[in-house]
Amino acid sequence: xxxxxxxxxxxxxxxxxxxxxLYDHYAPFxxxxxxxxxxxIGEAEDVVQDSFIKIFKSLDTFRGDxxxxxxxRRIVINTALNSQRSKLYLFPxxxxxxxxxxxxxxxxxxxxxxxxxxxMIQELPTGCQVIFNLYAVEGYxxxxxxxxxEISEGTSKSxxxxxxxxxxxKIEKEKKINYEFIASR
Amino acid sequence: MSSSHxxxxxxxxxDAFKDASCTPSEGxxxxxxxxxxxxxxxxxxNQLKRRLFLIYWTVAAGVAFAAVAGSVAxxxxxxxxxxxxxxxxxSGLVLQEKLDNSMAENxxxxxxLNSNQNSEFNTNxxxxxxxxxxxxxxxxxxxxxxxxxxxxxVERNDRVATLKIRRKSLLPLVNTPNTVSLxxxxxxxxxxxxxxxxxxxxxxxxxxxxxxxxxxxxxxVADGKGMDYNIGEFPEIEGVFDYKHEFVKxxxxxxxxxxxxxxxxxxxxxxISGINMDQSLAYAGTDASSKSSSYYKSELxxxxxxxxxxxxxxxxxxxxxxxxxxxxxxxxxxxxxxxSVTGMSMETATKSLSTSDNVMEGYLQEDxxxxxxxxxxxxxxxxxxxxxxxxxxxxxxxxxxxxSTNQYQQxxxxxxxxxxxxxxxxFWGGVNTEFTYNFSENYKISVTPGYKIVxxxxxxxxxxxxxxxxxxxxxxxxxK
Numbered sequence: 044x045x046x047x048x049x050x051x052x053x054x055x056x057x058x059x060x061x062x063x064x065l066y067d068h069y070a071p072f073x074x075x076x077x078x079x080x081x082x083x084i085g086e087a088e089d090v091v092q093d094s095f096i097k098i099f100k101s102l103d104t105f106r107g108d109x110x111x112x113x114x115x116r117r118i119v120i121n122t123a124l125n126s127q128r129s130k131l132y133l134f135p136x137x138x139x140x141x142x143x144x145x146x147x148x149x150x151x152x153x154x155x156x157x158x159x160x161x162x163m164i165q166e167l168p169t170g171c172q173v174i175f176n177l178y179a180v181e182g183y184x185x186x187x188x189x190x191x192x193e194i195s196e197g198t199s200k201s202x203x204x205x206x207x208x209x210x211x212x213k214i215e216k217e218k219k220i221n222y223e224f225i226a227s228r
Numbered sequence: 229m230s231s232s233h234x235x236x237x238x239x240x241x242x243d244a245f246k247d248a249s250c251t252p253s254e255g256x257x258x259x260x261x262x263x264x265x266x267x268x269x270x271x272x273x274n275q276l277k278r279r280l281f282l283i284y285w286t287v288a289a290g291v292a293f294a295a296v297a298g299s300v301a302x303x304x305x306x307x308x309x310x311x312x313x314x315x316x317x318x319s320g321l322v323l324q325e326k327l328d329n330s331m332a333e334n335x336x337x338x339x340x341l342n343s344n345q346n347s348e349f350n351t352n353x354x355x356x357x358x359x360x361x362x363x364x365x366x367x368x369x370x371x372x373x374x375x376x377x378x379x380x381x382v383e384r385n386d387r388v389a390t391l392k393i394r395r396k397s398l399l400p401l402v403n404t405p406n407t408v409s410l411x412x413x414x415x416x417x418x419x420x421x422x423x424x425x426x427x428x429x430x431x432x433x434x435x436x437x438x439x440x441x442x443x444x445x446x447x448x449v450a451d452g453k454g455m456d457y458n459i460g461e462f463p464e465i466e467g468v469f470d471y472k473h474e475f476v477k478x479x480x481x482x483x484x485x486x487x488x489x490x491x492x493x494x495x496x497x498x499x500i501s502g503i504n505m506d507q508s509l510a511y512a513g514t515d516a517s518s519k520s521s522s523y524y525k526s527e528l529x530x531x532x533x534x535x536x537x538x539x540x541x542x543x544x545x546x547x548x549x550x551x552x553x554x555x556x557x558x559x560x561x562x563x564x565x566x567x568s569v570t571g572m573s574m575e576t577a578t579k580s581l582s583t584s585d586n587v588m589e590g591y592l593q594e595d596x597x598x599x600x601x602x603x604x605x606x607x608x609x610x611x612x613x614x615x616x617x618x619x620x621x622x623x624x625x626x627x628x629x630x631x632s633t634n635q636y637q638q639x640x641x642x643x644x645x646x647x648x649x650x651x652x653x654x655f656w657g658g659v660n661t662e663f664t665y666n667f668s669e670n671y672k673i674s675v676t677p678g679y680k681i682v683x684x685x686x687x688x689x690x691x692x693x694x695x696x697x698x699x700x701x702x703x704x705x706x707x708k
Contacts, residue, residue, distance in 0.1 A: 050647050062260075062264070065259065066257055070252045070257075071249035071250055071251055071252065074250040074251075078250060084250075084253075088253060091252060092260055092263065118606075150240060151240060152240045157244070157245075160244055177237040178238070179234070179237070183457055207237065
């Protein structure tokens with residue numbers, strides 16, 4: 044049984060067994076988060092690796108009144124953002140036309156395998172990818188995204204629109220392929 | 229985070245990843261395990277490197293100071309030796325020779341000069357003092373004395389004398405045999421070089437720190453108002469400067485001293501000052517409202533006080549040893565706080581935040597450490613007259629006595645504890661400059677500003693190497 048308090052106390056003392064337990068419990072979740080912000084599984088694992096080091100070093104400062112899942116998720120996101128930051132600066136995000144995209148009420152991702160969704164997100168340009176994750180998946184507002192990435196709110200919105208457009212295209216494409224595949228059988 | 233205005237598209241994506249998990253590769257934990265082990269070793273290695281670095285630089289600084297101080301002292305010759313000149317005042321011009329020839333060379337020169345005196349002087353305009361050459365002290369001598377009727381005096385290949393001009397004067401500068409110019413004021417010592425064609429003229433005059441140099445020519449300085457050199461082409465020469473070098477070694481009678489000292493200064497533990505990035509990140513994670521820009525910062529500084537007894541001994545005229553026994557305290561304040569900043573990246577915040585910025589929750593920790601200190605320093609004397617200057621470098625060993633720590637949060641004392649894990653003995657490497665004033669036969673007062681740094685850790689396992697800058701005031705009794 045995973046007892047958070049005991050594990051945290053053990054980790055604070057540097058107990059490697061407790062650290063391993065924390066890893067076993069959280070690594071799959073952390074990897075799923077980091078994969079959305081990176082381009083490959085290797086990069087994602089690097090982010091998880093760095094995140095764990097930060098977590099173990101910073102557990103002393105973890106206040107019990109905060110949800111550990113949330114705290115760990117924030118560290119993974121911050122670490123992933125830091126790892127992507129150089130790319131964001133290298134390829135500056137420019138505002139694109141804010142396209143109003145209306146989504147069909149029947150729109151669903153249930154037909155897609157999780158790996159397909161990772162692939163679609165990872166194929167987005169880095170700026171779009173990060174902003175899409177922060178806004179759509181994590182639920183941050185454009186204002187918060189803009190502050191986190193040191194960009195304007197407008198840039199966040201326009202990059203998100205672009206991400207949305209690109210993803211819709213990919214989804215449509217995937218659906219068509221799947222339809223053709225089923226039809227051919 | 230707000231998802232209230234999200235459409236179906238966003239909700240679908242959010243739901244798709246809600247409970248998502250991926251199995252990491254088998255080697256990931258091994259990498260983390262390695263990372264957790266290596267930094268510990270690295271940290272220990274870095275601490276060792278840092279300690280060696282500090283020791284290296286403290287020793288290097290001490291050696292450099294001693295070398296520079298020794299060189300300056302040897303060059304200026306202020307502390308242990310003095311020179312005097314006979315007839316050194318002529319019409320308000322005060323000259324002092326500073327040559328370090330051996331007396332044997334002087335005698336040899338005198339003999340040679342005696343045997344040749346009067347042979348050439350007075351042959352050309354106005355030179356009328358054979359004693360000029362007779363008594364001149366030459367550092368290097370080669371050539372003839374008075375055996376060439378075209379020359380005036382002694383030929384020399386090299387520097388003859390070094391003269392110090394000790395006050396403002398008018399002194400002529402002879403540029404060629406037929407020209408002369410005046411230096412309006414001589415504020416510094418001078419170097420004078422003669423020409424190489426038999427010593428009939430001085431061809432160069434340089435202001436330097438060594439005094440006046442003359443070679444292959446005669447130096448005759450009269451009243452300083454006109455043609456004051458024994459150059460035959462200048463009949464206006466009014467007189468000659470007849471001087472004699474006496475090399476007198478002045479030995480300091482001071483051998484041992486004792487004194488009491490009081491000191492105080494500022495203390496800084498730069499090792500823990502600044503924003504802790506890891507902890508900043510951790511705080512950033514805990515506070516949803518401040519997002520990624522919430523920081524943790526700590527700073528430590530304070531004061532130091534001390535008093536003690538000192539005992540010093542002169543090892544040589546220049547070098548001395550000083551030891552003692554004292555009691556010293558360090559009172560320091562550690563501030564630790566969280567900082568919430570919006571619209572700023574972590575990097576920007578690191579550069580621009582100050583302790584007072586955007587404090588969320590801070591606490592103040594007051595520490596007081598007491599030590600018995602045993603200084604041991606080597607010093608070099610630069611000036612040892614009425615006023616003295618010396619530079620000391622060495623190690624202060626501080627034996628830990630006790631400590632007290634109080635923590636306050638929002639003005640309220642949280643707790644107090646006594647047992648910090650302080651090293652029983654800490655070694656402080658440092659350099660001090662001592663300025664002394666000898667106000668009576670046996671008493672001196674000294675002011676000693678200095679800088680010290682802990683060579684080993686003050687608190688075990690902290691990796692901290694605090695430093696302090698202090699000024700000591702001492703009253704010394706000198707045994708003679």
